[in-house]
Amino acid sequence: MVQRRKDGQQRRQICLLVQTSNDWGRQVLKGVATYANEQGHWDFHIESRGIYERLRLPNDWQGDGVIARMTHKGLAAALRRANVPVVNVSWLGQHSQTAPKVVSDEVATSRLAAEHFLDKGFESFGYVGPVHELGYDDTLGQEFTRIITERGLPCAKFKSEHGTSKGRRALRIQYVTQAEVNPPTFVFFVSDASLLHFSYQRYLENTIRKAFGFEGTAIRLTFRSRGGH
Numbered sequence: 186m187v188q189r190r191k192d193g194q195q196r197r198q199i200c201l202l203v204q205t206s207n208d209w210g211r212q213v214l215k216g217v218a219t220y221a222n223e224q225g226h227w228d229f230h231i232e233s234r235g236i237y238e239r240l241r242l243p244n245d246w247q248g249d250g251v252i253a254r255m256t257h258k259g260l261a262a263a264l265r266r267a268n269v270p271v272v273n274v275s276w277l278g279q280h281s282q283t284a285p286k287v288v289s290d291e292v293a294t295s296r297l298a299a300e301h302f303l304d305k306g307f308e309s310f311g312y313v314g315p316v317h318e319l320g321y322d323d324t325l326g327q328e329f330t331r332i333i334t335e336r337g338l339p340c341a342k343f344k345s346e347h348g349t350s351k352g353r354r355a356l357r358i359q360y361v362t363q364a365e366v367n368p369p370t371f372v373f374f375v376s377d378a379s380l381l382h383f384s385y386q387r388y389l390e391n392t393i394r395k396a397f398g399f400e401g402t403a404i405r406l407t408f409r410s411r412g413g414h
Contacts, residue, residue: 355380
């Protein structure tokens with residue numbers, strides 16, 4: 186049965202294939218819902234999914250369009266077979282007429298972040314890139330590091346894969362701030378501090394010492410959970 190709005194127009198059935206486990210995904214979904222409320226009454230199909238779960242189009246779904254993070258070839262093929270309008274909201278995948286990408290500009294995002302910290306007077310920087318398993322081309326990190334180093338300032342790069350393992354939830358570093366100078370104290374805001382392994386903490390310590398010249402100096406690392414999984 187076709188559902189119709191009060192004005193007689195057909196309600197659109199939209200499938201949302203976006204992970205719900207992190208703030209980025211939830212903000213995308215919130216934006217879609219706001220647009221739908223302002224522009225025209227859509228009905229959504231959505232399922233809770235984690236960042237490492239493969240998104241799939243339900244076999245029995247029939248609707249008018251899909252908004253998706255096209256993160257793997259299987260999903261792209263399924264969407265082509267569905268023969269409905271598709272919008273890709275992930276940096277992964279190629280922009281095309283059949284599946285246009287609607288994403289923020291990675292280079293501009295990096296520039297805004299770097300200039301914000303530079304304007305605040307920060308002089309020591311670190312960058313935590315995406316988890317290797319997700320397959321991102323880390324344009325953000327390349328541009329952020331370039332801007333900082335061109336100013337003659339240090340920028341340490343941290344590898345995210347040390348905090349993950351198959352079959353377990355992943356520890357994700359959201360941001361880091363230096364809270365004290367004597368002794369140098371760094372506060373890491375992470376997805377779930379209980380997932381921190383001592384070997385990863387030692388790796389972070391050694392990386393900070395090498396990047397910022399703290400060899401032989403006592404430093405303190407604190408990890409705080411900041412919600413979400």
